[in-house]
Amino acid sequence: MPRASSVGQAALRAPHDPAGLAAYVLKYLEWLQVHNYAAPTVQNRQSYLGVFVAWCTERGIVSPREITKPILERYQRSLYIHRKGNGDPLTFRAQHARLVPVRAFFKWCAKQNYLLYNPASELELPRLEHRLPKHVLTTTEVEQVLAQPDTSEAMGLRDRAILETFYSTGMRRSELMGLGLFDLDRERGTVMIRQGKGKKDRMIPIGERALRWIDRYQTRVRPELVIERGNTTLFLTQAGEAFTPDRLTQLVRGYVEAANTGKHGSCHLLRHTMATLMLENGADIRYIQAMLGHAELSTTQIYTQVSIRKLKEIHSVTHPAKVRSARVTASIAVDESAAVVAAPAPTADDILALLAAEAAEED
Secondary structure (H helix, E strand, C coil): CCCHHHHHHHHCCCCCCCCCHHHHHHHHHHHHHHCCCCHHHHHHHHHHHHHHHHHHHHCCCCCHHHCCHHHHHHHHHHHHHCECCCCCECCHHHHHHHHHHHHHHHHHHHHCCCCCCCCCCCCCCCCCCCCCCCCCCCHHHHHHHHCCCCCCCHHHHHHHHHHHHHHHHCCCHHHHHCCEHHHEECCCCEEEECCCCCCCCEEEECCHHHHHHHHHHHHHCHHHHCCCCCCCECCECCCCCECCHHHHHHHHHHHHHHCCCCCCCCHHHHHHHHHHHHHHCCCCHHHHHHHHCCCCECCECCCCCCCHHHHHHHHHHHCHHHCCCCCCCCCCCCCHHHCCCCCCCCCHHHHHHHHHHHHHHHC
């Protein structure tokens, strides 16, 4: 099974049969866009539904009406026995990620009355293990990674600013790609994440050190990269364009490998490392939750808003890039006025397990 994105695009390209499976998948993707689903969500479902369509086409299954629960179970088994190019099987989380769009598609088909019943309604998805990522960098190791770019060169200066931004804020890969020039508030030491996961905006702290590297990049390098007037994307490639997910992953992974720490990862490694080190330095878990943009943990929504002033204070005290004291106790005072919904606090394991799920999703 080749890469999902390329297989999916090929399977859904210009379907000849207007009543065929591919045509209905395209209708579903259009419906998602009309109903304002996030672009990454639509792209994800397009890739994995395209793989499903290709699998069905190979077996002479061309119409949604031909799909039954046993056929879907056969597809599920094919994911289980599939081996990647390196011989490794798909993880159960990866199998789960490929089946969720299929189940959502057939639920939509039944709801739209394209099918009399939903053949995926009783399809059991793989049970997911709540395992923590194998690799989290120590303070020393993350500084080794940050020191890898050659900042005497323009691209090295840009790359250092990117790494520092990831480490300081813990933002997602897609969120860094979408950063604009006017999303940074240097006076307050904050950055606005616009249309993050779930199409939600949030304001989070960013450290002084990261801001200094961004300023150097913005002053010395970015003007040479800009091609189109009016382009407000903060981080640009050598071609003057916004980064693609794969390009950004390759860039960060290269520096992680070059640091030779024996640990592997990319953008999400820095996100997970930031959260872990701040927790170890005594940050209240609810503030880490707000930094990461986790609206919900488990079944309970903890806070609907957190004071950015208090969040900035916690960040300044506990982020390893600028720790004011050797160690901060875990009883950092919580500004109760920031919480408008009182609920059981999440645990550190909750935070880290959700980060692990994000890492698998990003891969």
